[in-house]
Amino acid sequence: MPQLEDQFHQQMINIYRNASTQAHYNATHFLTMVTMQGGLAAAKTLLHTPYLPDGFAELWQRGRLDLTMEYMLVQPPWNSLFTENELKIAMDRLAGPAPVP
Numbered sequence: 001m002p003q004l005e006d007q008f009h010q011q012m013i014n015i016y017r018n019a020s021t022q023a024h025y026n027a028t029h030f031l032t033m034v035t036m037q038g039g040l041a042a043a044k045t046l047l048h049t050p051y052l053p054d055g056f057a058e059l060w061q062r063g064r065l066d067l068t069m070e071y072m073l074v075q076p077p078w079n080s081l082f083t084e085n086e087l088k089i090a091m092d093r094l095a096g097p098a099p100v101p
Contacts, residue, residue, distance in 0.1 A: 008078055009039030015069055019055070023064040027055045030069075040081060043069055047082075047089045056093060070094055 016031045030053075033042040046053050046069060059068050070090035072078060079087055 004077060004081065005038075005040050008043075008073075008081060009034070011072060011078065012039035012042065012069065015067060015072060019059060019064070019067045023059060023062045023067055025055070025058050025062065025064075027058075030055050043073055044082075044086065047086050052093065065094060068094075 012034045016027055016034070019025045019027055033045065037045065056068050056070060059065060065071055070093045073082055074087055074090050
């Protein structure tokens with residue numbers, strides 16, 4: 001499992017890079033969280049926040065949900081790192097009503 005967690009961490013960094021280059025969104029707070037906590041811990045923290053993370057809302061507004069952490073973590077093999085409840089949170093965000101700008 002640690003190898004998969006390391007790969008997930010790298011994918012989280014790639015999310016930051018891709019959001020920056022493809023959607024012109026610099027998620028510096030996201031990158032700081034990933035760097036300080038590690039990718040998996042940062043993802044779990046963001047999933048359990050009582051509010052919609054700013055980065056998700058920004059990427060939604062840009063039509064790029066494919067660049068969100070939520071989109072990535074529901075895909076194999078990353079989904080095996082999360083509980084059913086965490087996956088439901090991610091799926092609900094992806095399928096839910098539009099975030100309020």
